[in-house]
Amino acid sequence: MRILQKNLHSMFGRAEMRDNQRTVVYRWEATCSRRLVRLAEDSGEALSTTHCHYSSEFETLQECADFLKPVWTSERGRYGHARTPPPAVIRPHRGQRRALAKHSHELSLPKWSRNRWVILHEAAHRLNVGYEAHGPRFVGILIGLLSRHAGYDANELMARADEMGVKYHVRSIGTVPVPSLSQRLQRLLPISEMDAAFELEVSWRQVRGAALPLIRKGCARWKKHTLVPA
Known part of the structure; x- marks a missing residue:
């Protein structure tokens, strides 16, 4: 056999x-x-989390x-x-x-x-x-x-x-892109300022700084102390 x-x-x-x-x-x-949230390659714009x-x-x-x-x-x-x-x-x-x-x-x-x-x-x-x-x-x-x-x-x-x-x-897996702090923050939306600081292990000031590029691109906005998708 x-x-x-x-x-x-x-x-x-x-x-x-x-x-x-x-x-x-x-x-x-x-x-x-x-x-899981995915980000567009060029613009950094968040794509639908429900896709x-x-x-x-x-x-x-x-x-x-x-x-x-x-x-x-x-x-x-x-x-x-x-x-x-x-x-x-x-x-x-x-x-x-x-x-x-x-x-x-x-x-x-x-x-x-x-x-x-x-x-x-x-x-x-x-x-x-x-x-x-x-x-x-x-x-x-x-x-x-x-x-x-x-x-x-x-x-x-x-x-x-x-x-x-x-x-x-x-x-x-190979070499993969290293996400910026702004991109990591964007994947967490919506999230409060303090929760973001805890999740990302940074200060609230760094969260504020990371939010600026997202706000400028029209991807996010502050609603009281919570960063939400724009």
Whole structure:
């Protein structure tokens, strides 16, 4: 029997790997996308905290491909795919409900899945070829992509993963943006001056200073002693 298994492995490659984290990773993604604040890359403007990863952002597949291309180009070398072109974004077949990263190096996206989170999730699968589908390396890659290209805080994503028992490889995350005090404050809105000082471990004067850029950009305003979204 062992000889037969060995021959089968040599003919067809490694046996299908277990996907032990799949359910808990999906649960972690639902929680994070529903509760964590993300910031726009350029303006620093807070995006909706209620934008779940099962709600579309892009109207067309071309918009999805346009978002994916620069992401893939900047990330592929980090994960050992320097010469691999971006996956093609294709139309789903009739009745398809799940987003898919295909072995043919294509992403098939139903309408609901045409958003940053799901596109990065499926791209992470293509950067994770040969490893457990939703294993620690995959989760590390996804955390890195979300923090570099979707405005999420890597520390918050890791903290949620720790709370929910999701394993991830820190080395797979890569270099991530370091949020400024203003950005950290913005993720807490609405929040009182004193609560912000406690959460951020700074003085109330520093909270006031960090609030100024947000107020100037029209992202926040003071309402008595509470900083609220504008």
